[in-house]
Amino acid sequence: MSNAIRIDGKAKAAELSEEITAETAELLEQHGLQPGLAVVIIGEDPASQVYVRNKGKRAEGCGFYSVQHSLDAGTSQDDVLKLIDELNNDDKIHGILVQLPLPDHLDEQTITQSISPAKDVDGFHFINIGKLTSGNTADAFVPCTPAGCMLMIEDQLGADLSGLNAVVIGRSNIVGKPMAALLLQAHATVTICHSRTRDLAGVVHEADIVIAAVGRPNMVTGSWIKPGAVVIDVGINRSEVEVDGETKSKLTGDVDYDSVSEVAKAVTPVPGGVGPMTITMLMFNTLRAARLSAGLDS
Numbered sequence: 001m002s003n004a005i006r007i008d009g010k011a012k013a014a015e016l017s018e019e020i021t022a023e024t025a026e027l028l029e030q031h032g033l034q035p036g037l038a039v040v041i042i043g044e045d046p047a048s049q050v051y052v053r054n055k056g057k058r059a060e061g062c063g064f065y066s067v068q069h070s071l072d073a074g075t076s077q078d079d080v081l082k083l084i085d086e087l088n089n090d091d092k093i094h095g096i097l098v099q100l101p102l103p104d105h106l107d108e109q110t111i112t113q114s115i116s117p118a119k120d121v122d123g124f125h126f127i128n129i130g131k132l133t134s135g136n137t138a139d140a141f142v143p144c145t146p147a148g149c150m151l152m153i154e155d156q157l158g159a160d161l162s163g164l165n166a167v168v169i170g171r172s173n174i175v176g177k178p179m180a181a182l183l184l185q186a187h188a189t190v191t192i193c194h195s196r197t198r199d200l201a202g203v204v205h206e207a208d209i210v211i212a213a214v215g216r217p218n219m220v221t222g223s224w225i226k227p228g229a230v231v232i233d234v235g236i237n238r239s240e241v242e243v244d245g246e247t248k249s250k251l252t253g254d255v256d257y258d259s260v261s262e263v264a265k266a267v268t269p270v271p272g273g274v275g276p277m278t279i280t281m282l283m284f285n286t287l288r289a290a291r292l293s294a295g296l297d298s
């Protein structure tokens with residue numbers, strides 16, 4: 001029997017979006033400032049096309065100025081850097097996002113690091129990473145997925161995680177590492193696991209907070225979970241399923257929701273958990289970038 005709270009990321013994201021929309025209207029009325037988000041997509045990756053479309057729609061829904069630059073898969077690195085330079089110098093644009101993954105001939109690090117740290121709403125610039133890991137988050141941009149996870153953890157456990165063990169499975173720069181930095185800043189005792197970790201199930205079993213960011217469907221099962229733990233499932237695994245003779249795309253998380261929800265205090269579902277929060281945090285970061293650009297508090 002499932003006892004766990006189903007953490008409704010979709011509902012929380014909708015609530016936050018309303019607040020962002022209201023604050024955007026206020027910013028325009030009081031300061032004549034409209035947050036602007038530029039999304040750059042290179043190539044035809046179908047999942048990326050969907051993400052970018054959704055980001056644009058959401059930005060417009062919040063009342064932002066929203067532009068999308070769709071470049072051919074063969075665009076040269078120099079041309080991408082030239083576009084980013086133009087956006088860095090465009091006063092109407094406060095947030096710049098380059099959708100990943102990039103075509104193979106482009107260097108992800110050079111492109112990511114060419115975005116002005118003040119417009120780096122993905123939080124991937126070394127300046128923002130440095131600010132996060134050194135605890136100077138007042139004007140830093142925190143990567144959207146871990147930022148969204150933290151808000152959901154805070155709802156369950158409060159902002160002060162002193163005395164709690166947190167285990168992050170996955171050590172990517174986008175999710176695992178910034179997630180660990182945020183948990184540490186909230187005073188949790190943090191362990192980061194990855195593909196070389198021995199006895200992963202045993203390590204996870206010590207955790208009061210588990211964040212799974214791996215990319216392996218249903219890897220974390222109920223037997224791994226300490227009773228009463230809060231479990232956040234970042235994983236998005238796509239598979240094709242046949243429904244009434246039609247092939248449909250299905251999303252599965254890294255956490256086996258049914259067995260975990262028998263043991264945990266609270267679990268995020270997939271879909272409807274971390275995903276909607278991620279895109280909302282992008283809007284939050286863009287609003288914040290606009291406010292900071294005008295010398296307003298964030």
Ligand code: NDP
Nearest residue numbers: 145170171172175194195213214215234235236274275278
């Ligand atoms: P990466 O592939 O960059 O990182 C995956 C991590 O999982 C690596 O650190 C890897 O270890 C570790 N890993 C792989 N296999 C195992 C294993 N058997 N046991 C323990 N650890 C393992 O992925 P991302 O961090 O970018 O994404 C993780 C998942 O989250 C994906 O499913 C992705 O789609 C999803 N995602 C969801 C988002 C959302 O908004 N909901 C946003 C971003 C990502 P090692 O480093 O040793 O290779």
